[in-house]
Amino acid sequence: MSASMRAVVVDQPGPPEALRVREVPKPTAAEGQVLIRVAAFGLNRSELHFRQGVAYSGSFPRIPGIEAAGVVEEAPGGEFPRGTQVVTMMGGMGRDFDGGYAEYVLVPARQVIAFTSDLPWHVVGAVPEMLQTANGSLTAGLDAREGQSVLIRGGTSSIGLAATVLAKLRGMTVYATTRRDAARPLLEVTGADHVLIDDGDIASRVRRIEPAGVDGAIELVGVNVMKDTLRAVRAGGTVCFTGMLSDQWTIKEFYPMDWLPNGVRLTAYSGEAGDLPAATLQAFLDAVAAGRATVPIGRVYRMHEIARAHHDMEAGTVGGKAVVLT
Template sequence: MMRALLLDRPGPPSSLRVGDAARPVPGVGEVLVRVDAAALNPVDYQLASGGHPLWTYPHIPGLDIAGVVHDAGPAPDPRLPVGTRVAWHQDLRRPGGLADYVTAPAAVMAVVPPEVSMTVAASLPCAGMTAYQAVVRRLRPERGQYALVQGASGGVGGFSVQLLAAAGATVIATASAPNHAYVRGLGADTLLDYHRTDLGAALRAATGERGFDVVVDLVSPASAERGLHLLRHGGGLAAVAGRPSLDTVEPFGIAPSLHEIALGAAYTHGDRGHQADLALMLTELLRLVAEGSLAPLPIETVGLADTPDALERLARRHVRGKIVVRLAGLESI
């Protein structure tokens, strides 16, 4: 048996409880990982409230995981011998990482370099890989371009700002006023309060009326629609929190490209290649962090019993950076 955070039925974070669960057994091509840390994401409380048709209860949540390979099933991966430090983004249909042990396919796991702590490694997958997919894989910004990040103070926003700035773009971001200094410290050139009634005009003015080459929207379909109208000809928008309709812009005009970002869909709609690509993206992020080119976001650590309260705070949407649940050891971040 093992400790785990258990969801007996769909409900709010307060319905989660710490209890005992059977230790999982790895299948073919899978490994059993002893969990060191698991990061919390908005999708955790969103899924808990509605459940999933493929879950069996009690269900163990937790999608962003870092730990040490403890055992392997048949056909073990030679990349991941016992004792290897790994991190990955879990398939949401499976039991998650808020437990002492969890299993997952070896192919989706990235090896954590020695320079990166397990706490930091756990904080990267969902937010970092979503930002990487949006900025590096889809939008491909270039030096001298104007980039907009709408909702920049959260996890995906913080990594997006850094990746855009590293590419040489002029980064303009929206966030609430108390978060302006924080986002500017990540590399944003201009900050605007999203509460402004003239926000659209102010954003366009920030580009000298030129318009944006790339937009990363992390707020809503309505916000993404505003971003779509702020693009210059040939610009691109990555929608993370819901896509806008291209019908809202004149056809054969600015000719925008629209990219819907759905990281976990690699499991539900992708093939093995798409799933292995999750490991490639995370490996690159871990390398950037290890060499100091990408800064981890601020991390608050909590224990397993404090996780329901942490998810409640996350649901109120005022958490800066990441919350990471520590399950083993006292390693510093």
């Protein structure tokens, strides 16, 4: 009799209740693959889009989940010893092949990153995709330097909070936006120097504090506010388009001369596991363990609460990263 595992399966697009926990066969690793016993997995808006049926890729039925944290169960190619602490993310997880919403996940060895930490699993489980995206936005997206200023549009999102933590570790000045005044303490405790309540016009308020504009900005809200974000940045500065919390992804009539202020650069970032160096992951986890950095966890759930977790994510009430413990 083949071994089984508990997993969240979505048979076809639908509401959060389309996510069902059931017993499915436990995968077996072949050469070049790693079977990970999942301890925790973070939740992401891209999984929400997939579940709703509006994602640009993926097939059903499917175990969703673009990231996971746990320990190596099998690695036939010898890439990792059994019991190694690892994280994995992206690479088609949860769309093209079964993802992290399960007790075990099977992934290509190239998208597995090892680490060593005594942090609890609900903390580690929040980190991989959030850190990869925030780190990549600052490095590849903005080429951010120590002492520069950065505007994080969508500051209370998990990636926004992580970007604030990473920017402060670099000695940067952080401007973070939120639509809710009640979120101000969260942004301040995470390290934001200037909290701006987002009424659609952020550029003029940034320039009241920094008349020439900030050095860079990470756009996490979407194209509905990006024109204003571009205007908050100095000539020679950069806006990195990373997220779409508003679910507005495309610009219908994109006229660059109108959208782009003189000398302001626009880049984008969406990375893979290979874009997060193992040393960066380890250094961040060590910083958290030493109390120099925080992991902005909103809520921790159990697998049977997955529909509730997706409801909370849709409603925007998580207040940080949502994590599920298996």
